[in-house]
Amino acid sequence: MPETVKPVGPLRVGATALVIAIAALTLGLGGALPAQEAAPEETLRPVRLLVVDPPHNTLQRQFYGQVVARQTVDLAFQVGGQLNALPVMNGQTVSEGDLLAQLDLEPFDRAVSRAELNLTQAQRDFDRVQQLAQSNVASEARFDEAQTALDLAKLGLREARDARDDATLSAAFDGLVAQRLVANYSTVAQGTPVLRLHDMSQPRIEIDVPERLFRSAGRLEGLEFTADLGDGMAGIPLRVAEYTAETRGVSQSYAVDLALPPVEGYTPLPGRTATVTATLPSGSSDALVIPVTALVHTADRSTEVMIYEPVGADTGTVRALPVTVVSREGADLGIKPGEALQPGMEIVSTGAHLLTDGMQVRRFTGFRESD
Incomplete structure (x- = not known):
């Protein structure tokens, strides 16, 4: 019996057509697949540069x-008492002789009056004993006692007057009031600073x-x-x-x-x-001065700097240049003159040890997100 041919279903026909279409597309493109996108360019390292200055003699x-x-002086009273006057303000300019502070003078005035009365009494006693001694009525010992009492009374009056004078503080020089250290009407002890004064002469x-x-x-x-x-x-x-x-x-x-x-x-x-x-x-010198951070020490113990050679506006390459150090002063180095390093050249001022000869870099013009 002849074989029965089974009809081809629509699903199988569709799959066959899809395979043929893909093959034709592949052949039409020469069998090549789409190329991948090129990798982004490598980010250039930023470098700080400086221009080599000509030699200088200072x-x-x-x-x-x-x-x-x-000078700055903390003023204080040599006596104690209640502060009665503090007329100056912080930051005020004062002249020599101006009143700065004063205690209540009434107790000191009473002390002066008391000392004056004691001196008057001692003077009368001395005069009387002196007359008696001249008449050989009073003894020499009593005369000496009267003389001592008179001297003590004079000394007491002098101390009372000095204490009254010490109850007033006046500017000894033209100055600037830095700070009032106590409040007015407060009671201060002897030697307590009340005012700070700057001598701005x-x-x-x-x-x-x-x-x-x-x-x-x-x-x-x-x-x-x-x-x-x-x-x-x-x-x-x-x-x-x-x-x-x-x-x-x-x-x-x-x-x-x-x-x-x-x-x-x-x-x-x-x-x-x-x-x-x-x-x-520093005397006559023709050495070139560069910062110590610009120097690179190589494996063979020589020294060099990285010269910047521009290629574009902000890009360029660096080149290693051997130098000889002749002096050092703080953070600066003196480079031997007559070598390849010349005034006006641009060198990498810091981080040169991270660079290699011929490396492409860009001039550092400020921080950005890619740095």
């Missing part, structure tokens, strides 16, 4: 100082000078100081007024007071900050 250091008074700026710079300058005679007071007031010449002759703790620095001349428009209040520049002539 060393400069900056210090942060504060305005201080020539010669305001000063105090800085701490390291012992190393102090030694390099030959004490302070070789240093020149200028101040930047802010608000455009810069280059103010300063003069050394005094300095402590011993160092402060572990910092090995000397406290130096620099006399500040009068500056128009500037009020030298104690505590105001100022930037002081110290200049020390």
Whole structure:
């Protein structure tokens, strides 16, 4: 019997057509699959750069100082009593001789009156005993006692008057009231400070000078100081007024007071900050100065810096350049002249040890999310 041909179902025909279509598409594209997207470019490392300056014959250091008074005095009464007058205010400028504070004078006036009466009585007794002694009626011992009593009465009157004078505090110099330390009408004991007064007749700026710079300058005679007071007031010449002759703790620095001349428009209040520049002539030198952070130590114990060679606006490559260190002063290095490093070149100022010769970098222009 002839074989019975089974009809092909619609599902099987559809699958066959799909296979043929895929094969035709593959052949039409030459058998190639879509290429993958290229990987993003590697982010360039940012570097901080500085321009090598020409050689200079001076060393400069900056210090942060504060305005201080020539002297600050805590004023106190040499006697005790109730404070009756405190006419000055904090921050007030006073002149020499101005009244600063005064105790209640009534008890002191009574003490002076009592001392005057005692002196009058002692004087009468002395005069009477003296007449009797001249008539050989009073003994010499009694005359001596009368003389001693008179001397004690005079001394008592002097002490009473001095105590009354000590009950008043007057300004001994032109100054600035820093702070009232007690309230008016309070009772104060002898020696209790009641007022703090700044002597602003010669305001000063105090800085701490390291012992190393102090030694390099030959004490302070070789240093020149200028101040930047802010608000455009810069280059103010300063003069050394005094300095402590011993160092402060572990910092090995000397406290130096620099006399500040009068500056128009500037009020030298104690505590105001100022930037002081110290200049020390270092003699003739043609060494190039770079920061110590720019130096790279290689495996063979040589030293080099990384020169930046620009390629675009903010990108470039770095090149290792051997240098010879001839001096060191603080955070700066002196580089031997006559080598490949020249003034005007740009070098990596910090982090150069993380770079390799020929590496592509970009100029650091500020922080961004990719840094």
